Amino acid sequence: NAGVTQTPKFRVLKTGQSMTLLCAQDMNHEYMYWYRQDPGMGLRLIHYSVGEGTTAKGEVPDGYNVSRLKKQNFLLGLESAAPSQTSVYFCASSYGPGSGNTIYFGEGSWLTVV
């Protein structure tokens, strides 16, 4: 019962460095998402994907890129990390559109940019 798995769980970056967060789901979900969670701001959607080979921008896409080359994987990239990107990042997935759609979350990736 792996569900949604994210790696790495913790990472410290220097300003300007790049990195990729990996997300994998084993539930054959069509939709995948990347959120960031910051104190007092709840969860904000960065990018999402409605199927293999597709991506779309969410609320706060600037400074991030994503790719969905395989249905089960959704990668989040930071090309040039900034301190404002210090956050907890959550990957999530769901079956697709429809009333009452449940989203399944990974355990989070804590990123610090110094």
Add this chain to the structure above:
Amino acid sequence: GNSVTQMEGPVTLSEEAFLTINCTYTATGYPSLFWYVQYPGEGLQLLLKATKADDKGSNKGFEATYRKETTSFHLEKGSVQVSDSAVYFCALSDRVTSYDKVIFGPGTSLSVIP
């Protein structure tokens, strides 16, 4: 636009106390409503949901009723336990084109003391 408002807390209760966490929403159309829970160091997980007016979602002793007339989805539990200490997020899902856009509230931190 759509939005979710909830009491931010933190809320501190003694074990066996009654819990209410208020949640109100603004939405066009007929959204689905959710409560997600986040335990320390973990991702969010679905606690309960309701997909239409007057529906009651329930799970693990928690309940919430979808009230369209007051645009509310308050979370209640009759007797909280220490293990209920977590952050609770109210959320709504409002279908936009082909994507069920989910909007999260800022979260309410609950601490239950013995």
